[in-house]
Amino acid sequence: MSKQKPSLPKGTRDFGPAEMNKRHFILETIKKVYQKYGYAPIETPAMENLSVLQGKYGDEGDQLLFKILNSGDFLSKTEKTDLNSSKDLLPKIAEKGLRYDLTVPFARFVVMNQHNLSFPFKRYQIQPVWRADKPQKGRYREFYQCDADAIGTDSLLCEAEIVLMIKEVFTLLQAKKANSLDYSIKINNRKILSGLVEAIGQKGKETDFAVAIDKLDKIGIDKVKEELSSKGFDQAAIDKLDPVFAISGNNREKLQAVKSVLQSSEVGLKGTNELEEVLNILDSFGMEVPELELDITLARGLSYYTGAIFEVKPNNVKMGSISGGGRYDGLTDNFGLPNVSGVGISFGVDRIYDVLEELDLYPDNNITSTKVLITAFDQDSWNYGLKVLSSLRNAEIKSEIYPEPVKIKKQMKYANDKQIPFVIVIGSEEIKSGKLALKNMQEGTQEMLSTDEIINFLK
């Protein structure tokens, strides 16, 4: 065994206790909301057969899959001719890959368990995924996804509940009331986009249209029109979009305006009707969601969406979307099970982490860490401390004793470094009186209290 300076694979990260506490806050919040809305947890293995993964994410995705070398003498099943190129050799020496997202494993899970599942099936899944992307700021090769999907129903209740879940997650994440995250829940419907293309007589150019209109925010109306023109949209068609670009008002007003443009498109009107129904269900719930904003320029890249699409954008932090999702029709088509419709949402943990950090929104109390440290001047005090510790733990208070009666300063430093909010100090005086010194580490104050009083105070 050689001695070496260890390192981490690029694009991967360790999480220490302080980061874990913040991530825990985010993940537990999302989990709690998913459960509250009836989504049940599942987990799938990190490895999937490459036959399951390949061909699902496009050519670029196939490149970015991490492949696992077959165990043992992996060359034994290869021929000389396989060795000419990586492309030829790959399928002979690797049969498994790491999960690239949670959607394809979920589709596989549904197909393999279709006879045991009760539909509608609502599941959430919070696990890491791996992509051999070029690492850069905010982009990692291992990162968590937090997905919830409801499949086997086309009820628009699911869409409305996704809006409510998003609102609830971001409300709970703003634990510190002093600051706040200003955000929009943007909603659109793919059928509206298709309808617009149809209504202006350019059917078949849906993708070019979506790519161009998606940039409206960044480049403005004129540049979007230029791009459409360069993609072969004729001028008359482009002009027909003017009322769309001029749309304003609240969500209901916007929908009316879009409808007037879409009069000739059956699919387009189906899209507006769906969104209207989502707004109606939200009204029935009696929930106000002022953050919800119909944005008919929202397109989202993933081509498998067929109905409502969502995206959450922070408005007071410079950051891309922190949550997104939508309705799809063919989740399990690739695995021979057609017509499985569903709708899903995903929260971007790493970006949310950065947003909360920037706005200083994390709660002050560390959820996972020790609440009180017992320190002792000498061996007798330490032995006495063990009994105090026992009482604290019996009262379910997260507590520790410094493992040896070393210099108090060193014990205090430990509490400080670990951000333990309270310290009990025990010396011979304290044993005699039964009143222990309880120090508040943040405020620097100190009180003399009995063990019972300390327990009552800390609970």
Added chain:
Amino acid sequence: MSKQKPSLPKGTRDFGPAEMNKRHFILETIKKVYQKYGYAPIETPAMENLSVLQGKYGDEGDQLLFKILNSGDFLSKTEKTDLNSSKDLLPKIAEKGLRYDLTVPFARFVVMNQHNLSFPFKRYQIQPVWRADKPQKGRYREFYQCDADAIGTDSLLCEAEIVLMIKEVFTLLQAKKANSLDYSIKINNRKILSGLVEAIGQKGKETDFAVAIDKLDKIGIDKVKEELSSKGFDQAAIDKLDPVFAISGNNREKLQAVKSVLQSSEVGLKGTNELEEVLNILDSFGMEVPELELDITLARGLSYYTGAIFEVKPNNVKMGSISGGGRYDGLTDNFGLPNVSGVGISFGVDRIYDVLEELDLYPDNNITSTKVLITAFDQDSWNYGLKVLSSLRNAEIKSEIYPEPVKIKKQMKYANDKQIPFVIVIGSEEIKSGKLALKNMQEGTQEMLSTDEIINFLK
């Protein structure tokens, strides 16, 4: 995209909602106890550089590491001569591997973060590991480990607290009081084993001794003696062990008996003194641990242990050890940081899962799942149900409405399949009276209650 029947890589598993709920119960229990004792969470990446992993688990372990193929044109950096054998080719085409346990990644973490950590450092880590083992009943290629380690202190408080944590975990896991798990926490000390070998004049044969005596339970005294003889222990030496084999009584009595054999061995007496101190600390805590059993035949395979060793054995279920650990001295030696002593414990989640299943120890209530389903006879009732749902969720009750007012039987089946314990039924009568039917699905009973009464009842 071809259609295909999807499958799972062998040795891996999906966890559906029912299994997740049970696993969640186990993992949250362990996590809660670790936190209560001041252990803080960390997480490390699934992938490590092979330079970190290789040479740490013996030759067999190196074989069982899952290796990740380099991305892109992985053959581009190879020479013709590398292609002759898998062994030559491997280091040229794979630089990363999957985590094989949590100990080596923890050691790497400690070395890389040594200047930011405050010692003693107490961390827990609950993550999956991967081994290319031959899959068989109860042995998987992906499984969770749940480790806690305290490093940078040799205080025997850590050993005593490990005993207490084990007891607390298994007390909390027996939520159903009707049944119970009978188990022993076996404890020994590697120094006692070394001392015995020294005391009988066979220094240098520690491993053979440990391997033989470890089988005492299974093969009996005579066979153990035979094995020792076959490994070159002389008869006089073997006879000196008779008082050891005859040891009985409580833990203090056993320690006294071992001491008398170990009189000539400094290291051996250090071992008995350490165990005595652990018993003393437990006494100071005022905690009774009748499950704790000194077993001087306990050896544990892993050679890096240097002090106390632990193992938890169920007595009323046929199953190997369900938890184990011990003290080590050279955690980070391989990475150039010497003298890092520590002590750790690990719980075997998969085995504990099976034990709780066999003894029917899981709590009846499903922690993660929906508590009440709202069902509706018609569209009006469904719309009314949305308001009820909103009230339930405002009261933090996990609740759902069936997404459409289909036949009540179908809605009931959904509740049944999902093991939802309560169902609210809404029809025109209910809307008129404001009293809703609350069905208890387990007992088959039904009551007419207002929304507020239902909330009070379910909270």
